[in-house]
Amino acid sequence: MRLKMVRDRELVKMYVSGNDKALAELIRRHKDRVYTQIYLFVKDDILAEDLFQDTFIKVIETLRRGKYYEDGKFLPWVLRIAYNLCIDHYRKVKRTPTITNNDGYDIFKVLKFSEDNAEQTMVKTETCTKVRNLIDQLPQEQREVVILRHYAELSFKEISQITNVSINTALGRMRYALINMRKLITEKQIVI
Amino acid sequence: MTSGFTSNDLLRYVYGETSVEETLSIECSLNSNWNLKEQLEELNSSVNILDKFKLRSPSDSSIEMIMRYNNKARAEELETSF
Numbered sequence: 001m002r003l004k005m006v007r008d009r010e011l012v013k014m015y016v017s018g019n020d021k022a023l024a025e026l027i028r029r030h031k032d033r034v035y036t037q038i039y040l041f042v043k044d045d046i047l048a049e050d051l052f053q054d055t056f057i058k059v060i061e062t063l064r065r066g067k068y069y070e071d072g073k074f075l076p077w078v079l080r081i082a083y084n085l086c087i088d089h090y091r092k093v094k095r096t097p098t099i100t101n102n103d104g105y106d107i108f109k110v111l112k113f114s115e116d117n118a119e120q121t122m123v124k125t126e127t128c129t130k131v132r133n134l135i136d137q138l139p140q141e142q143r144e145v146v147i148l149r150h151y152a153e154l155s156f157k158e159i160s161q162i163t164n165v166s167i168n169t170a171l172g173r174m175r176y177a178l179i180n181m182r183k184l185i186t187e188k189q190i191v192i
Numbered sequence: 193m194t195s196g197f198t199s200n201d202l203l204r205y206v207y208g209e210t211s212v213e214e215t216l217s218i219e220c221s222l223n224s225n226w227n228l229k230e231q232l233e234e235l236n237s238s239v240n241i242l243d244k245f246k247l248r249s250p251s252d253s254s255i256e257m258i259m260r261y262n263n264k265a266r267a268e269e270l271e272t273s274f
Contacts, residue, residue, distance in 0.1 A: 023262060027255060035250040052250045056258040064265060131245035150242045155209055171200040178238035185241075192241055 008074035016063055027056060030075050034082050037152040040135060041086040041144075051089065055082040079152045080162050130192050134181050142177035145170055197221065197228065206235050 003011065003025040014022035034055060039048040058081050062068050068077070135143055148159045149170075156174070160167045185192065197218060204210050205218050222229050 018266075020259075020262060020266065024259060027258060031255065032247040032249050036247045039248055049250055049254045053254050053257055053261075057261055060258070060262050060265065064269070127244050128246060131241060134241070135245070146242065149207065150239070151245075151247065156204065156207070168200060171203055175199055175203055178235060181241065182234075182238055192244060 038082050040147045051085050054085055076158045138177050142173045145173040146177045
């Protein structure tokens with residue numbers, strides 16, 4: 001059976017029944033979205049890798065104990081776990097994510113632009129860094145919605161459930177995030 | 193906002209979260225409502241900026257670590273079942 005064609009729901013059942021390849025496929029399918037969400041929250045590659053591993057360990061534990069109930073989609077459930085682990089992390093270190101002026105040095109490590117020449121790679125990397133800096137400068141609540149909606153691709157309804165706000169509040173935060181981004185671009189004359 | 197749509201409606205439209213009826217209604221209004229069209233273009237241009245940050249991948253070693261954890265848990269489960 002070609003696992004790439006199998007739906008998440010079926011893969012979960014297959015994994016619970018003992019097929020580890022189904023787990024590998026679930027991870028392959030969703031790893032970038034989950035990792036990017038964590039990375040944008042914590043802004044640190046090493047910490048993001050740790051939290052990514054913790055997320056899937058929690059997924060494995062929950063599935064193996066038969067505690068996963070198909071009341072929603074698999075990916076939103078995983079993203080919720082990742083989100084909660086990020087929140088827990090900041091509670092533990094007793095600080096909230098800070099606004100940083102990132103110099104973008106670490107982006108070279110992970111982004112894969114092997115098909116491009118050096119100049120194209122540099123331009124893409126700079127653009128990515130500029131966008132990430134913009135996101136980092138948003139108020140925390142707005143930043144959160146941007147990450148969850150745009151990169152994790154959760155619906156506004158799912159975001160409202162995860163963050164315990166109304167759908168309209170989630171939508172409003174996203175709107176203000178986009179407005180604030182445009183303001184920052186204008187004020188700081190950023191070219192993207 | 194004019195034409196009965198709120199800014200939130202337009203944002204839901206940009207992210208493909210409007211119902212078929214809402215989508216048709218918004219698209220119909222866009223043909224005649226310049227103000228609405230302008231707002232949509234503004235929203236789209238902001239969203240396009242976000243698109244320029246590409247998804248990142250975890251390291252292969254993270255994936256391997258997760259699979260090793262799973263294999264270990266599987267083995268322990270087998271041991272206890274005998």
